[in-house]
Amino acid sequence: MDGFSAELLWRGLLSLPGLALATALLVLVLCLGGRRSRRPGEPPLIKGWLPYLGEIQNFQKMPVTYIKTLQKKHGDIFTVLIGGKYITFILDPFQFQLVTKNHKQLSFKMFGHKVSYNAFAIKMLLTNQELDHDLHVCYQYLQGKSLEVLFETMEEKIKHNFESRLLRNRNWDTEKMLIFCISIVFEVTFTTLYGNLLVADKKKFISELKDDFIKFDDIFPYLATGIPIELLGNARSLQKRIINCFRQENLAKFKGWSEFVQMRQDILEKYYEPDNSEIAAHHLGILWASMANTIPTMFWAMYYLLRHPEAMAAVRDEIDHLLQSTGQKKGPGFSISFTREQLDSLVYLESIILEALRLHSLSATLRFVENDFLLPVKSGECLLRKGDLVCIFPPAVHRDPEVFEAPEEFRYDRFVQDGKKKTTFFKRGKKLNYYIIPFGSGASKCPGRFFAVSEVKQLLFALVTCFDLEVIDETPVEQSYSRILFGVSYPSSDVLFRYKVKS
Ligand code: HEM
Numbered sequence: 375m376d377g378f379s380a381e382l383l384w385r386g387l388l389s390l391p392g393l394a395l396a397t398a399l400l401v402l403v404l405c406l407g408g409r410r411s412r413r414p415g416e417p418p419l420i421k422g423w424l425p426y427l428g429e430i431q432n433f434q435k436m437p438v439t440y441i442k443t444l445q446k447k448h449g450d451i452f453t454v455l456i457g458g459k460y461i462t463f464i465l466d467p468f469q470f471q472l473v474t475k476n477h478k479q480l481s482f483k484m485f486g487h488k489v490s491y492n493a494f495a496i497k498m499l500l501t502n503q504e505l506d507h508d509l510h511v512c513y514q515y516l517q518g519k520s521l522e523v524l525f526e527t528m529e530e531k532i533k534h535n536f537e538s539r540l541l542r543n544r545n546w547d548t549e550k551m552l553i554f555c556i557s558i559v560f561e562v563t564f565t566t567l568y569g570n571l572l573v574a575d576k577k578k579f580i581s582e583l584k585d586d587f588i589k590f591d592d593i594f595p596y597l598a599t600g601i602p603i604e605l606l607g608n609a610r611s612l613q614k615r616i617i618n619c620f621r622q623e624n625l626a627k628f629k630g631w632s633e634f635v636q637m638r639q640d641i642l643e644k645y646y647e648p649d650n651s652e653i654a655a656h657h658l659g660i661l662w663a664s665m666a667n668t669i670p671t672m673f674w675a676m677y678y679l680l681r682h683p684e685a686m687a688a689v690r691d692e693i694d695h696l697l698q699s700t701g702q703k704k705g706p707g708f709s710i711s712f713t714r715e716q717l718d719s720l721v722y723l724e725s726i727i728l729e730a731l732r733l734h735s736l737s738a739t740l741r742f743v744e745n746d747f748l749l750p751v752k753s754g755e756c757l758l759r760k761g762d763l764v765c766i767f768p769p770a771v772h773r774d775p776e777v778f779e780a781p782e783e784f785r786y787d788r789f790v791q792d793g794k795k796k797t798t799f800f801k802r803g804k805k806l807n808y809y810i811i812p813f814g815s816g817a818s819k820c821p822g823r824f825f826a827v828s829e830v831k832q833l834l835f836a837l838v839t840c841f842d843l844e845v846i847d848e849t850p851v852e853q854s855y856s857r858i859l860f861g862v863s864y865p866s867s868d869v870l871f872r873y874k875v876k877s
Pocket residue numbers: 486516660663664665667668671735737738739740812813814815817818819820821822823825826827862
């Protein structure tokens with residue numbers, strides 16, 4: 375738990391209603407916690423000595439090392455009590471599809487809809503299957519032809535952002551990298567999806583929304599795990615402030631919505647009265663999904679690119695080749711334009727983004743066990759208990775030395791082979807289907823993955839072609855585990871870098 379969130383939690387717990395609720399919870403969990411023991415056929419059970427909380431401390435401190443230690447001792451499947459939830463970890467990548475394939479018995483919806491309720495105050499999804507179905511149909515507007523349009527809009531927004539802010543100064547400018555990435559990703563993503571703002575002070579509106587969003591995102595893992603919002607300091611007022619920005623009267627001030635936002639809004643208006651604030655809560659859900667992981671992905675990709683001269687040289691080289699082959703020249707300002715296909719041909723650029731995701735994606739694929747269920751694993755059958763969670767934990771494969779040589783190292787060309795994208799990775803001599811899984815898998819796989827990767831590519835491409843860039847701090851940046859299971863990690867500290875418009 376980082377300082378801000380811990381403080382929030384304590385402040386909440388120490389308030390009077392907080393104390394009463396915490397005591398009631400403790401009594402309840404003391405009664406329930408002691409009772410569980412491993413049944414025949416169930417995976418090894420690790421409960422820790424703390425009732426309810428179980429192994430939460432060990433897990434939060436060094437999650438990847440901790441899970442690997444358990445794997446050595448108990449094998450590829452075991453159940454751990456973490457903060458009131460019994461989570462069965464499935465760590466063998468050849469068995470991941472058992473989890474995603476059995477979607478009737480291991481459901482995403484139950485878990486996903488509870489998260490939407492706890493974190494975004496969306497109630498209707500808990501009871502209305504059709505709304506869920508219709509909203510899923512909308513994900514097609516983040517792909518295919520719609521993605522091409524989004525790609526072009528994104529390019530325009532980046533151009534505008536660079537020309538109005540970054541390209542004005544001809545001298546070296548110094549900024550903190552995380553703050554820089556938050557600001558640029560937030561503005562580009564928001565304006566690509568929601569269009570331009572027709573308000574008196576656009577900058578103030580976006581900047582306040584961004585600041586509230588970052589504070590909200592910090593609390594998100596606690597909300598998602600079901601800690602009541604009332605216990606989390608000012609979380610409710612933060613949530614309300616963001617939701618208010620998307621109320622009917624404010625939505626009317628966003629001009630040039632993407633097809634994706636427009637289609638979702640049309641569907642929401644079929645299910646709710648137009649002035650129902652739950653429509654705005656759905657917008658908070660999309661705001662979170664589109665920003666929360668893209669920001670840290672941009673940070674890590676930029677950080678590694680700047681920290682590794684050999685990575686920067688490879689990217690500059692492939693960009694120069696692309697410029698030559700398309701007859702374009704680097705001129706002053708933002709004068710170059712590419713299609714998505716052309717940008718996708720930059721294999722080193724993509725490899726750096728994948729490598730950043732390999733090292734820092736902590737998002738788990740979680741499924742809720744609807745009823746006691748026998749999972750047909752390679753060693754026979756494994757009994758999963760109703761009400762538990764099952765978890766595919768990406769770091770188990772992302773940091774497996776059998777799959778990735780020296781897995782702790784950043785290697786800019788890890789996903790390139792013979793000048794092409796490398797897609798074959800092996801374990802126990804067998805080709806893996808799941809070797810990089812930052813976007814989840816199965817029914818809940820991220821529908822915004824192409825949008826996100828295109829955005830990070832476009833931003834890095836623009837930075838590399840417009841600027842000379844240097845990291846100033848040489849101290850390595852560590853990752854924070856505060857978002858374990860729920861996203862790409864943030865750095866535990868920021869880092870200074872400088873940039874200057876290329877002459
Ligand atoms: C690098 C950036 C991103 C990463 C790493 C990421 C990762 C993920 C992951 C791990 C999931 C959950 C999968 C699961 O539970 O199994 C997810 C879901 C989702 N993501 Fe992303 N995401 C990113 C960017 C985006 C963007 C830019 C958008 C929208 C424009 C988006 C929209 C969504 C939505 C709507 C869902 C929920 C899907 C559902 O309801 O089934 N994501 N994402």
